[in-house]
Amino acid sequence: MKEKLVGALMFGQSGGPSSVINASAAGVFTEALKHSDCITKVYGLAHGIRGLLDEDFYDIGQEDEKELLLLKNTPSSALGSVRYKLADPKKDDTDYKRMLEVFKKYNVRYFFYNGGNDSMDTCNKISKFMKKSGWEMRVMGVPKTIDNDLFGTDHCPGYASAAKYVATTTMELKLDATVYDKPMITVIEAMGRHAGWLTAASALACTKGLGPDLIYLPEVPFTKEKFLADVKAKYEANNGKVMICVSEGIAGEDGVLIAEKMNENVAKDSFGHVQLGGVGQMLATLCAKEFGCKTRGIEFSLMQRCGAHLASKVDVEEAFKSGAQAVKYAVAGRTDKMVVIKRDMSSGKYKGKMSAVPLKLAANTEQKIPQEWIINNGTMLSQAYVDYALPLIQGDCKAPLEDGLPRFAHLKKVQAGKKA
Amino acid sequence: MKEKLVGALMFGQSGGPSSVINASAAGVFTEALKHSDCITKVYGLAHGIRGLLDEDFYDIGQEDEKELLLLKNTPSSALGSVRYKLADPKKDDTDYKRMLEVFKKYNVRYFFYNGGNDSMDTCNKISKFMKKSGWEMRVMGVPKTIDNDLFGTDHCPGYASAAKYVATTTMELKLDATVYDKPMITVIEAMGRHAGWLTAASALACTKGLGPDLIYLPEVPFTKEKFLADVKAKYEANNGKVMICVSEGIAGEDGVLIAEKMNENVAKDSFGHVQLGGVGQMLATLCAKEFGCKTRGIEFSLMQRCGAHLASKVDVEEAFKSGAQAVKYAVAGRTDKMVVIKRDMSSGKYKGKMSAVPLKLAANTEQKIPQEWIINNGTMLSQAYVDYALPLIQGDCKAPLEDGLPRFAHLKKVQAGKKA
Numbered sequence: 001m002k003e004k005l006v007g008a009l010m011f012g013q014s015g016g017p018s019s020v021i022n023a024s025a026a027g028v029f030t031e032a033l034k035h036s037d038c039i040t041k042v043y044g045l046a047h048g049i050r051g052l053l054d055e056d057f058y059d060i061g062q063e064d065e066k067e068l069l070l071l072k073n074t075p076s077s078a079l080g081s082v083r084y085k086l087a088d089p090k091k092d093d094t095d096y097k098r099m100l101e102v103f104k105k106y107n108v109r110y111f112f113y114n115g116g117n118d119s120m121d122t123c124n125k126i127s128k129f130m131k132k133s134g135w136e137m138r139v140m141g142v143p144k145t146i147d148n149d150l151f152g153t154d155h156c157p158g159y160a161s162a163a164k165y166v167a168t169t170t171m172e173l174k175l176d177a178t179v180y181d182k183p184m185i186t187v188i189e190a191m192g193r194h195a196g197w198l199t200a201a202s203a204l205a206c207t208k209g210l211g212p213d214l215i216y217l218p219e220v221p222f223t224k225e226k227f228l229a230d231v232k233a234k235y236e237a238n239n240g241k242v243m244i245c246v247s248e249g250i251a252g253e254d255g256v257l258i259a260e261k262m263n264e265n266v267a268k269d270s271f272g273h274v275q276l277g278g279v280g281q282m283l284a285t286l287c288a289k290e291f292g293c294k295t296r297g298i299e300f301s302l303m304q305r306c307g308a309h310l311a312s313k314v315d316v317e318e319a320f321k322s323g324a325q326a327v328k329y330a331v332a333g334r335t336d337k338m339v340v341i342k343r344d345m346s347s348g349k350y351k352g353k354m355s356a357v358p359l360k361l362a363a364n365t366e367q368k369i370p371q372e373w374i375i376n377n378g379t380m381l382s383q384a385y386v387d388y389a390l391p392l393i394q395g396d397c398k399a400p401l402e403d404g405l406p407r408f409a410h411l412k413k414v415q416a417g418k419k420a
Numbered sequence: 421m422k423e424k425l426v427g428a429l430m431f432g433q434s435g436g437p438s439s440v441i442n443a444s445a446a447g448v449f450t451e452a453l454k455h456s457d458c459i460t461k462v463y464g465l466a467h468g469i470r471g472l473l474d475e476d477f478y479d480i481g482q483e484d485e486k487e488l489l490l491l492k493n494t495p496s497s498a499l500g501s502v503r504y505k506l507a508d509p510k511k512d513d514t515d516y517k518r519m520l521e522v523f524k525k526y527n528v529r530y531f532f533y534n535g536g537n538d539s540m541d542t543c544n545k546i547s548k549f550m551k552k553s554g555w556e557m558r559v560m561g562v563p564k565t566i567d568n569d570l571f572g573t574d575h576c577p578g579y580a581s582a583a584k585y586v587a588t589t590t591m592e593l594k595l596d597a598t599v600y601d602k603p604m605i606t607v608i609e610a611m612g613r614h615a616g617w618l619t620a621a622s623a624l625a626c627t628k629g630l631g632p633d634l635i636y637l638p639e640v641p642f643t644k645e646k647f648l649a650d651v652k653a654k655y656e657a658n659n660g661k662v663m664i665c666v667s668e669g670i671a672g673e674d675g676v677l678i679a680e681k682m683n684e685n686v687a688k689d690s691f692g693h694v695q696l697g698g699v700g701q702m703l704a705t706l707c708a709k710e711f712g713c714k715t716r717g718i719e720f721s722l723m724q725r726c727g728a729h730l731a732s733k734v735d736v737e738e739a740f741k742s743g744a745q746a747v748k749y750a751v752a753g754r755t756d757k758m759v760v761i762k763r764d765m766s767s768g769k770y771k772g773k774m775s776a777v778p779l780k781l782a783a784n785t786e787q788k789i790p791q792e793w794i795i796n797n798g799t800m801l802s803q804a805y806v807d808y809a810l811p812l813i814q815g816d817c818k819a820p821l822e823d824g825l826p827r828f829a830h831l832k833k834v835q836a837g838k839k840a
Binding site for chain 1: 466467470494495496500501502503587588589593595596597599601624625627628716718721722723725726728730810813814815816821823824825826828
């Protein structure tokens with residue numbers, strides 16, 4: 001236990017929303033408010049580091065505890081998010097100096113940042129700069145990403161709820177899409193630019209006999225020819241009923257996105273400047289042409305990342321705990337770390353344990369699906385993936401109903417910074 | 421109470437699936453199996469009247485009761501659906517004679533058909549033909565449609581669950597789509613070719629402060645000019661954050677779908693024969709061009725009609741009851757009717773009561789949203805709509821979880837007909 005460090009805590013949310021990023025906020029806030037002997041104020045940044053640079057933040061101590069706990073089941077980023085890439089401080093340290101100024105002005109001694117790869121890079125840079133500047137502070141990263149591609153953690157808070165959305169909805173769609181006694185090719189598109197974790201979750205539906213026949217991930221180079229041959233084999237085996245799940249990020253050997261390749265020759269300047277659908281819709285259309293049957297492209301779009309009504313209980317609880325653990329670590333003297341989840345199977349049953357890794361390891365490193373988990377000539381996930389993912393989607397946990405609709409958190413957002 | 425009629429019952433599902441069409445099947449089956457004194461066999465038709473014409477049906481008496489009850493929470497049509505328009509019997513009675521032959525062969529005295537407008541037309545034609553032929557039988561329609569456009573009923577089983585999906589998901593999307601401190605126009609597309617009931621359900625999200633700013637229904641002629649002016653006003657009032665919900669079926673004064681109008685000049689024969697997104701995506705692209713900001717088109721696609729994990733308890737129970745009530749009516753001697761739901765507010769609280777109307781009234785009549793419920797110059801729903809719809813989406817009712825995923829019904833489907 002290091003010496004007690006007394007001062008304010010600042011917390012920000014960054015990157016794309018998830019169903020449980022607010023659960024981590026609830027974990028940070030409720031735990032921080034317990035440590036009033038060292039954490040004198042708890043601030044929530046409006047729009048991440050944008051709020052830090054602009055002195056735009058809220059006094060979380062003014063919020064009702066009930067509302068803070070409702071954050072556990074409120075999707076998206078309640079404080080607002082941001083995508084802002086900090087410069088290399090060796091080239092331009094303007095932003096860093098400004099942050100230091102704000103930290104000093106409000107005696108901020110705890111800085112926590114919640115996000116994915118880019119956000120951990122931001123957090124790491126701030127941590128290193130403040131250390132070099134001699135401003136004593138404890139900096140912690142709290143992991144979050146539906147993409148599940150953060151390095152150093154077994155999985156990321158946010159992934160399991162999105163995976164549960166993908167698996168459950170795929171099961172429902174399978175029942176719907178096979179209802180007529182006619183051929184039908186359905187192509188579902190899930191998020192994932194570089195890693196196919198979310199698309200892979202459709203394989204969980206296969207364990208119930210209601211999954212896709214073919215899965216395409218960014219981890220496997222995609223060719224139109226192999227795709228059509230794969231579909232043809234399934235089409236013939238299943239009386240023309242084929243369900244396919246693809247990642248938005250599938251790409252050719254050359255690394256160029258299939259969506260871009262297929263877009264190339266399309267008129268760009270027609271009436272209404274019609275924008276094309278995603279790669280799922282494009283492949284559905286390709287199949288319609290090739291097989292002459294009905295097809296449908298379905299995009300899970302933002303629903304997969306904000307569908308908190310389908311959140312996993314394990315995920316909500318781990319997201320909350322990872323936030324609370326960040327506070328405990330920092331109060332105990334740790335800094336420059338990202339909280340991670342370790343898989344503990346010692347009891348024979350899955351248990352998630354909190355731990356921490358150096359921030360610089362988590363920053364900008366992508367974790368993809370192991371190649372050995374991708375089977376059937378690159379079109380399906382193995383049992384090893386199912387064993388990995390299934391424990392994470394257990395249990396339901398959603399907002400209470402009010403008039404039949406979710407009762408999400410209402411924050412007062414009492415301004416604490418001197419916003420310009 | 422009419423004389424007892426002894427014979428088999430045949431039940432078929434028709435038209436597009438819904439989250440609760442199987443709940444009606446569960447109601448028919450469990451009630452019918454109680455009346456073995458007059459209902460000697462309970463048959464489930466594979467793919468609606470296709471199964472009748474092909475002698476392709478299942479012996480429901482062989483199913484486990486537990487699985488029949490799980491149908492209450494299993495989306496889509498477990499028996500398979502069909503879209504098959506019967507000829508006018510005056511012009512061509514081939515199909516009708518074939519049906520009569522099958523009814524006689526299996527001594528079918530009860531025929532129940534579950535579906536929307538077209539299905540009630542089918543049911544009505546069969547009822548009239550069999551009466552004319554002198555084959556004594558009791559024919560009942562069981563209403564089903566997410567479109568909520570069936571005549572003679574306060575609302576249709578299937579609507580409320582789809583409406584709950586639309587309202588809940590719109591709330592989640594609103595939180596997600598407004599998370600960055602930048603302009604963003606989101607256009608959500610809901611189903612509804614001729615009636616805007618499903619799109620209207622997004623107005624329920626407004627009651628929680630998380631709804632769309634603008635709603636466009638097929639009931640109101642659409643012009644691009646007014647649309648852009650409406651969006652501009654909201655864009656300026658809300659710092660560039662605008663959410664819009666549109667029906668797939670919005671059309672101009674001339675009745676031509678906007679989706680078709682916007683499609684007109686787009687290259688149709690490019691690489692991969694790329695198919696265009698729906699009208700939501702098109703309007704999002706139009707806004708991107710007009711306002712120069714980020715936009716996103718989101719389609720609820722099949723999820724809105726098969727998202728049984730978000731089913732309304734009121735809807736599931738009414739769907740079940742309407743199936744059971746059809747059996748009770750028929751056993752008591754009624755025929756040539758469709759079961760309907762009447763709204764009973766006599767206790768001050770909503771209560772749905774079962775009743776019946778002549779089949780011919782329900783066939784092919786569309787019920788649209790009353791014009792007086794459409795306010796704000798055709799862009800919003802009134803409190804009268806909210807008062808109508810909110811009682812219908814109350815309560816949750818979904819399949820039990822198994823491994824964190826829904827446990828849907830597994831039917832044995834023991835073949836009973838002499839399928840060719």
